[in-house]
Amino acid sequence: MSNKQGRGTSVESGAALTGTSSKKKATLNRRKFLGDTLKTACGAGLLGLGMGTYSRQVESTPAWVIRPPGALPEPDFSGACIRCGLCVRDCPYDMLRLAELGEPVALGTPYFIARDKPCEMCEDIPCAAVCPTNALSHELDNIDDARMGLAVLIDQEECIAFQGLRCEVCFNVCPLQGDAITIEMQHNRRSGKHAMFIPVVHSDACTGCGKCEKACILEEAAIKVLPMELAKGLVGEHYRFGWKQKKVAGKSLVTPDVEHQYNLPEGVTYDYNKGGLSLPPESQSDETPYSSNPLDSLKRLQNQESK
């Protein structure tokens, strides 16, 4: 703006001298102006290219970074969050932080590390309520619906439940105990006698709060909250599971619905859930044609001969 004014005055004073020189000066000025503008425009363009490329890179947030509840999915989040830090301030547990320069998280955006301080799942979700941009969505009105990530019992070699020890700490700290984590019993093949009490996370209830990861008693947590897109698989849309379809339809969609049969002797059945192999009742007597004492067999032979 001020540039133009400056040029204007110089042309005016030029005009006071001679007409021709002023014209020359004007074209020179115009040329210089165009050149300068082009230079600046090119500079800005190059800069924009660099900044844009860099911003794409920054979007790939590391897996240990968890956004506060209600956070929009990643690309949208960095377009909405204005890095004000209000969510950080309104968290009563002071567990959120803003990414500082040098951290591998988009500068100034809020996140937390579950193993340091997990989300306590406040009922009124103050962090989201104060967000001025909906980067933390105000549509989230029940903290149990938050999906900050998904807990995964990622190391089944180190988790001591898989050694047959009773731990269940993650299960016990889970705010949605019984829904988000359940304990499933499995046979302990090592001892042959015991059960293993295995924590199992269910994605339909887990909020990703990270309390389980925080509480895991190992040096390095065996259960970790991962970003949804890392933790979840997705079955092809064309898959249809027969038993589910049958439930929906009320009848089998495959005709005829033949029950599976094992090729077993008359009267013998097999059902894993009912104790495996079962023999017909008459064969279940303890009688066998042979005695455990070999002498008995010998005697019986002699008796037969003497007859």
Next chain:
Amino acid sequence: MTANTISSTKEKQVPGQQAIDKKGWLRAHKWLILRRISQLSLLALFLTGPLLGVWIIKGSMASSLTLDVIPLSDPYVMLQALMSGNLPTQAGLIGVIIILVFYLLVGGRVYCSWMCPINMVTDAAAWMRRKLGLKVSSQFSRSSRYWLLGLTLILPPLTGAIVWELFNPVSLMFRGIIFGMGWAWMVIIAIFLFDLFISQRGWCGHLCPVGAFYSLLGVKSLLRVSAANRDQCDDCNDCFVVCPEPKVIRPALKGADKGISPLIDEMNCTNCGRCIDICDENVFNFTKR
């Protein structure tokens, strides 16, 4: 031309020495001191919470809550969020409106000289430049900032992200002081060195898109500096030396015979009041349009 010859005959060493001699140090730095108080107390208000547990304002310059009721939001960063497709919440919108009205009245670049923490850094670089007598400065257009402003508004719809906030030294420094610096010092030092050795008033005067955005809010502001007593001007040139946007002074100060009003009617005047301080002839004052 004449200004230069006259000023050299005045045998002065430091710009502003005459003002100090005539008005005393304090009055020759009045507006500067008030501005520093403003900039520092803004930071202090945000810091009482985390440091002392007394919550007056929380958040940061991007968006804040005063006493848990008054929302304030930076219209520039909100505009970038809007450009990437995100509507502010109601509180966010109210915050933007309050800030917009404020700067439309007092002048957009009051943000720069009275609020922005980077201004203390670039002012320090300019002061040092004068002290060291550094003259070399790489030249580029003062309009570069408007190109950058355009860029920061075009990138959000293209990338879906508020790209500028990955770089913005203003929020970097402000947030850094309140929430933790990380490596932000590097950027602040870089800006200082850039202004000191590479380009005079390079950052705030040529590049910063934040200042560019706020300048647009100041086109018709009520509060202005005026060269009301311009006939008293003795051409010492001091105001040109200390002004962060020297180009804005000339029309008002020297335009009497062209019929230009003494009002500094330039959106890039930051209303810093340094010209008022430095002038020993009391040429300038704050006035309303």
